[in-house]
Amino acid sequence: MTLNRSSKNIGKRLARYRKLAGMTAQQLSDALGGELSRSVIANIESGRKSDLTVDQLFALAWVLGVPPVVLALPVEDPYAEVLLVEGEPGVVLPSHAAVSWMTFSRNAADVMEEYGPDVDENEDSGLSTQAGYAAAQAMITYAIRLSEATSAFQTAAYYAEGDPEWKADYMESKRKLEALHKEMRRSGMQVPSRVPKVVVEHGDD
Incomplete structure (x- = not known):
């Protein structure tokens, strides 16, 4: 059986x-500001080019x-075997x-345990993937919390601009965001x- 890298069929x-x-x-090329030309996009889609950069x-x-994962992995074929x-x-x-591993879903730890590197984690070797996983988990969790708090x-800043009743919500959300930053x-x-200043722009009503 031929095993495919994740770039297979990205086009x-x-x-x-x-x-x-x-x-x-x-x-699409225009929307990318010309970063990828029409001909390059055509080459990607035809399979002649698959070496995309992360950017x-x-x-x-x-x-x-x-989300990038649907381009990076064959999400449409969940049982396809991917050679990492x-x-x-x-x-x-x-x-x-x-997909679970890349998106750090709830069972990402189980995936890493089942398929992850078989590293001898004894004191003599000094090798372990646990520290890296724990650090990644903490930073991703913080990033998600920050996105939600921001x-x-x-939202509170937007509505507080024209409705005094939102002032309390604004102050509370700011307090929570500052605490999370700390x-x-x-x-x-x-x-x-400091919490970045929010520039409120109201459209014409």
Whole structure:
């Protein structure tokens, strides 16, 4: 059985989501600011090119309005076996497990335990993947909490601008965001000491 890297059929996935977005290859190129030309996009979709950079993958996903994972992995074929690490012993995951690992879903730890590196974690070797996993878990959790807290703060700031009844919600959301910033700084993450100012723009009613 032939095992495929995650880049296999990335062109087909790109073409699918481009068409779902109702965009031509030229329109997609224009939306990317010309970072990828129409001909390069055509080469990706035809399979002649599959070596996208991380920056290009993120840009394509953002412009198409999809999470990067649906371009990076064969989400549409959950039992497809994806070769993550070549050589011996190598790492092969079914697509659904790779998606859980990449998106850090609830069972990501189970996936890592079942398919992860077989490292001798005794005191003599000094090798362990546990510390890295724990650090990643903490930072991702903080990032999600920050995104949620920032959204709540921006919403409250928007409505408090024209409705005094939202003032209390604004102050409370700001307090929570400041507390989270402080907690994140103590953990070693790089966040500003002050909550960034929100610029409120109201459209014409």
